[in-house]
Structures are given as structure tokens and as C-alpha cells.
Amino acid sequence: MGKLTYLLDSNILSEPLKPAPNPGVMAGLQRHRHACSTAAVVWHELHYGCDRLPAGAKKQTIADYLRQLAATHLPILPYDENAAVWHAGERARLTAQGQTPSFANGQIAAIAKTNGLVVITRNTGGFSGFEGLRVENWFR
Numbered sequence: 001m002g003k004l005t006y007l008l009d010s011n012i013l014s015e016p017l018k019p020a021p022n023p024g025v026m027a028g029l030q031r032h033r034h035a036c037s038t039a040a041v042v043w044h045e046l047h048y049g050c051d052r053l054p055a056g057a058k059k060q061t062i063a064d065y066l067r068q069l070a071a072t073h074l075p076i077l078p079y080d081e082n083a084a085v086w087h088a089g090e091r092a093r094l095t096a097q098g099q100t101p102s103f104a105n106g107q108i109a110a111i112a113k114t115n116g117l118v119v120i121t122r123n124t125g126g127f128s129g130f131e132g133l134r135v136e137n138w139f140r
């Protein structure tokens with residue numbers, strides 16, 4: 001594993017499952033595969049989405065994909081003490097400005113920021129208020 005640079009959001013990690021995945025996302029995943037990680041919060045989102053599906057082919061395909069993804073040893077970074085402290089400060093600052101970003105996005109942002117990573121997501125607006133956070137959209 002090389003130096004980690006990117007933290008992948010759920011909309012990036014789920015893109016390969018689509019019938020016609022976005023070429024920009026697929027190229028980014030291939031080009032930067034050794035520099036990618038995700039957050040435990042994202043891992044939860046992916047598994048929660050799968051677990052909510054009724055039994056069937058779609059659920060099995062997603063479960064198999066998540067097992068394969070885990071087998072690649074994709075680093076899954078925790079929401080730790082440093083992330084919690086940074087998140088609390090940003091949440092207080094944003095709330096004082098009348099902004100209320102989702103709690104999960106705040107956790108993801110905190111994990112990325114405290115690990116010096118760039119968040120890769122289609123949902124750039126969901127991360128726009130966080131100070132000093134680097135965000136990229138590979139869907140472009």
C-alpha cells in the first residue's frame with residue numbers, strides 16, 4: 001500500500017456496481033487504487049444499504065462486491081478522538097452560521113481532514129462548508 005491520499009465516499013465506492021459506471025470515477029479508482037481509503041462511516045452506509053434490501057440477486061451482488069472490496073484491504077479509517085474534536089469544532093462553527101450539514105458527512109469530513117486526505121464524492125455540496133477540507137468530484 002502506498003501513501004494514502006484519498007477518502008472515498010459511498011457514491012464513489014458504489015459506482016462500479018452500476019450497469020454503465022461513470023468513466024471518470026472508474027479511471028480515478030484505477031489510477032489511484034493504492035492511494036485510496038474510506039471511512040468507517042461510509043463502510044456502515046454501504047452495509048446498511050445492502051442489509052435493508054430484500055433477499056435476491058441485487059442484494060447478493062452488493063454483498064459479494066463488499067466482500068471483494070474488503071479482500072482488497074481497502075483501508076477503513078475510524079472516527080477517532082482527533083476526528084471527533086475537529087468535527088465538534090466545525091459543527092459548532094457551522095451551526096453558529098445557520099448551516100446544518102449532515103452528521104455523517106461531518107464524520108466523513110473529520111476523518112479525511114485529520115488524516116490529511118481529499119474527500120472524493122459526487123456530493124461536493126454536502127462537504128462545502130467545512131473549513132480547510134479538500135474535496136474532489138471524479139464524476140466530471
